[in-house]
Amino acid sequence: MLLQIDFKSGKPVYLQLVDQIRYAAASGGLRTGEALPSIRPLAEELRVNRNTVAKAYAELESQGVIETIPGKGCFLRENNSQFTRSARDKILTKEIDEAVVAAHHLQVDRDAFLALVKERLDSFERKVKEAK
Amino acid sequence: MLLQIDFKSGKPVYLQLVDQIRYAAASGGLRTGEALPSIRPLAEELRVNRNTVAKAYAELESQGVIETIPGKGCFLRENNSQFTRSARDKILTKEIDEAVVAAHHLQVDRDAFLALVKERLDSFERKVKEAK
Amino acid sequence: MLLQIDFKSGKPVYLQLVDQIRYAAASGGLRTGEALPSIRPLAEELRVNRNTVAKAYAELESQGVIETIPGKGCFLRENNSQFTRSARDKILTKEIDEAVVAAHHLQVDRDAFLALVKERLDSFERKVKEAK
Amino acid sequence: MLLQIDFKSGKPVYLQLVDQIRYAAASGGLRTGEALPSIRPLAEELRVNRNTVAKAYAELESQGVIETIPGKGCFLRENNSQFTRSARDKILTKEIDEAVVAAHHLQVDRDAFLALVKERLDSFERKVKEAK
DNA sequence: GTGGTCTAGACCACA
DNA sequence: GTGGTCTAGACCACG
Numbered sequence: 001m002l003l004q005i006d007f008k009s010g011k012p013v014y015l016q017l018v019d020q021i022r023y024a025a026a027s028g029g030l031r032t033g034e035a036l037p038s039i040r041p042l043a044e045e046l047r048v049n050r051n052t053v054a055k056a057y058a059e060l061e062s063q064g065v066i067e068t069i070p071g072k073g074c075f076l077r078e079n080n081s082q083f084t085r086s087a088r089d090k091i092l093t094k095e096i097d098e099a100v101v102a103a104h105h106l107q108v109d110r111d112a113f114l115a116l117v118k119e120r121l122d123s124f125e126r127k128v129k130e131a132k
Numbered sequence: 133m134l135l136q137i138d139f140k141s142g143k144p145v146y147l148q149l150v151d152q153i154r155y156a157a158a159s160g161g162l163r164t165g166e167a168l169p170s171i172r173p174l175a176e177e178l179r180v181n182r183n184t185v186a187k188a189y190a191e192l193e194s195q196g197v198i199e200t201i202p203g204k205g206c207f208l209r210e211n212n213s214q215f216t217r218s219a220r221d222k223i224l225t226k227e228i229d230e231a232v233v234a235a236h237h238l239q240v241d242r243d244a245f246l247a248l249v250k251e252r253l254d255s256f257e258r259k260v261k262e263a264k
Numbered sequence: 265m266l267l268q269i270d271f272k273s274g275k276p277v278y279l280q281l282v283d284q285i286r287y288a289a290a291s292g293g294l295r296t297g298e299a300l301p302s303i304r305p306l307a308e309e310l311r312v313n314r315n316t317v318a319k320a321y322a323e324l325e326s327q328g329v330i331e332t333i334p335g336k337g338c339f340l341r342e343n344n345s346q347f348t349r350s351a352r353d354k355i356l357t358k359e360i361d362e363a364v365v366a367a368h369h370l371q372v373d374r375d376a377f378l379a380l381v382k383e384r385l386d387s388f389e390r391k392v393k394e395a396k
Numbered sequence: 397m398l399l400q401i402d403f404k405s406g407k408p409v410y411l412q413l414v415d416q417i418r419y420a421a422a423s424g425g426l427r428t429g430e431a432l433p434s435i436r437p438l439a440e441e442l443r444v445n446r447n448t449v450a451k452a453y454a455e456l457e458s459q460g461v462i463e464t465i466p467g468k469g470c471f472l473r474e475n476n477s478q479f480t481r482s483a484r485d486k487i488l489t490k491e492i493d494e495a496v497v498a499a500h501h502l503q504v505d506r507d508a509f510l511a512l513v514k515e516r517l518d519s520f521e522r523k524v525k526e527a528k
Numbered sequence: 529g530t531g532g533t534c535t536a537g538a539c540c541a542c543a
Numbered sequence: 544g545t546g547g548t549c550t551a552g553a554c555c556a557c558g
Binding site: 091107118 | 252
């Protein structure tokens with residue numbers, strides 16, 4: 001699972017983590033019983049304080065998404081309501097709309113925008129491959 | 133223009149306002165030169181402090197989206213980007229990356245993602261046309 | 265860096281700070297990457313509210329002069345202008361016009377004015393060199 | 397006398413007027429006994445509220461710079477301490493320094509800056525001529 | 529009535 | 544300790 005943090009979004013880092021992990025859990029990117037990355041390495045990788053990652057995991061636990069077994073790690077619980085395709089699209093639509101609006105404000109035309117989207121997709125896919 | 137605040141989202145209220153107003157501006161829901169709701173009444177309506185709305189408007193002004201004339205009000209500006217191409221790309225890349233990451237976590241594949249992007253672009257362009 | 269506020273000038277305190285810090289940054293009194301005084305101590309020293317200093321720093325950040333990392337502090341950024349040539353000229357024209365108007369009211373003629381401009385340019389360039 | 401207002405400087409408009417008129421008075425741009433522009437036309441020309449001009453004149457009167465004779469107009473009083481050359485230079489230096497700093501921040505080099513200064517001087521001199 | 533500045537003080541996110 | 548957000552309320556400049 002590749003996690004990405006934006007320190008300037010105004011959204012608390014721990015909530016960014018919570019959302020991304022919940023999305024992954026609800027969409028099958030994470031499977032029931034699978035282990036989440038452990039706190040210390042993840043905190044280092046994201047250049048974030050360990051407390052921040054711990055807080056995100058605590059939040060996920062209190063939401064019933066994961067289960068923390070002290071000394072062993074954090075694992076995805078069963079019973080997570082799966083996102084329907086339309087629920088996924090709704091979340092994604094919101095993200096895409098923000099980019100579309102930004103493009104309009106910056107007077108970037110459709111073709112340039114689509115080119116940039118493809119370029120970012122390629123760049124991201126490369127990153128995912130490397131991480132494996 | 134409909135503004136709606138989610139106090140639980142973790143996203144700062146003033147940034148929620150900024151995003152929604154930018155969207156309204158970009159999609160034609162607000163016309164060039166048109167006055168935005170004035171600070172005090174809007175603050176009351178949203179049950180938010182006056183300063184919070186003022187901060188949102190100040191942010192929009194510094195982004196060049198609106199012009200505020202003290203004693204008169206805040207008005208939507210003609211849309212001309214003052215950024216260099218590289219600065220524009222940087223801003224846009226950030227927005228696109230967020231959508232790409234969300235797609236990854238939601239297990240939406242490349243083709244479905246691109247289709248959704250095109251669909252949103254079309255939808256947005258229709259809205260802009262209608263508003264004219 | 266020496267900061268000094270004139271409470272009677274009519275100029276907002278936060279803008280006085282912005283101008284003085286920009287000057288220090290431009291003239292080498294502050295180096296790239298160097299930390300600015302932190303908000304709370306500076307506010308106490310200047311006998312000004314914390315929010316006022318914070319507003320000055322926020323303005324500097326939005327102008328791209330400094331970078332602020334929550335929890336760590338505010339740092340002087342590498343100086344690369346993100347504006348288009350025409351946007352740059354617009355800003356600069358405003359500053360120059362103010363000086364030209366002042367010269368007119370002070371009955372300083374064209375040649376004396378140009379001489380003073382060159383003198384200040386030299387003085388500034390010397391300061392920048394010394395700081396290196 | 398040509399007056400110039402900057403609505404965005406943060407400095408109150410009436411104080412901008414006071415300063416410019418005081419400078420002109422102290423430097424011989426205005427002569428003892430000479431009439432100042434009357435309030436209404438000046439307010440229209442500057443696109444400013446009449447109250448604002450009136451406030452500037454009231455301030456100047458309370459400072460003893462001008463004398464208001466109801467029904468006749470406002471006139472420059474005697475006894476105004478003349479600015480010495482060094483006092484004039486001090487004020488002007490401050491204005492010029494701000495422009496120099498802005499040029500540095502915007503990475504405009506010396507020659508381009510000087511060219512822009514000359515261009516603005518020419519533009520201003522044309523305006524003064526037209527106004528006569 | 530409009531927006532702008534400033535103060536004072538609370539709470540949060542993060543190191 | 545750092546900066547960020549928000550509230551509450553005062554006063555100013557301006558129309």
